[in-house]
Amino acid sequence: GQNIDQPTEMTATEGAIVQINCTYQTSGFNGLFWYQQHAGEAPTFLSYNVLDGLEEKGRFSSFLSRSKGYSYLLLKELQMKDSASYLCAVRDSGGGADGLTFGKGTHLIIQP
Amino acid sequence: DSGVTQTPKHLITATGQRVTLRCSPRSGDLSVYWYQQSLDQGLQFLIQYYNGEERAKGNILERFSAQQFPDLHSELNLSSLELGDSALYFCASSPRGPYSTDTQYFGPGTRLTVL
Numbered sequence: 001g002q003n004i005d006q007p008t009e010m011t012a013t014e015g016a017i018v019q020i021n022c023t024y025q026t027s028g029f030n031g032l033f034w035y036q037q038h039a040g041e042a043p044t045f046l047s048y049n050v051l052d053g054l055e056e057k058g059r060f061s062s063f064l065s066r067s068k069g070y071s072y073l074l075l076k077e078l079q080m081k082d083s084a085s086y087l088c089a090v091r092d093s094g095g096g097a098d099g100l101t102f103g104k105g106t107h108l109i110i111q112p
Numbered sequence: 113d114s115g116v117t118q119t120p121k122h123l124i125t126a127t128g129q130r131v132t133l134r135c136s137p138r139s140g141d142l143s144v145y146w147y148q149q150s151l152d153q154g155l156q157f158l159i160q161y162y163n164g165e166e167r168a169k170g171n172i173l174e175r176f177s178a179q180q181f182p183d184l185h186s187e188l189n190l191s192s193l194e195l196g197d198s199a200l201y202f203c204a205s206s207p208r209g210p211y212s213t214d215t216q217y218f219g220p221g222t223r224l225t226v227l
Binding site: 033035040041042043044045048087089099100101102103104105 | 114145147154155156157158159160168170200202215216217218219220221223
């Protein structure tokens, strides 16, 4: 089985930087994903890490440490539209199945 | 727009009824996944199909079933509906199948309300 933990809610200020952490425990590992989800809408793909290290994509970066079962999503130059839930998801490597296991999401509130 | 389409957008029905949700994957994608999102459980994987065949099951109830057709669209059938089945149902697709590193792209979802 898999267990994924991330903070329930975070608050940050427009223009600032915020880091959302995710820890996971899994029997197998074939990649970690971050998705953004606005209320009532579809999750939107942000980033994917399968090897240790930092992946940068514009204002968003994601880091992975497989030995620690740890990832973070870093959002820079925060904008009001970044207010959303951020979902950490892990894909197992076993069984030939690659349905994702999601954390419950971090609700990020951006204040002016 | 991810390229994944789902119909209907909203569905309201009564307990004990049966409904069918439909999903069309992105052009060329062979894998289809179904997820359920409720307020208390978060986003949960239900089932995966690859090129017409069931590949994996997650937390899918026996009252639920799915299939993927030759044109690769998929349907999720929910029967003997209960109040607790009220949720957002998402379909996702990816180009290849198991063991690939492909990203899953999500459709807009179907909001099911059971009264």
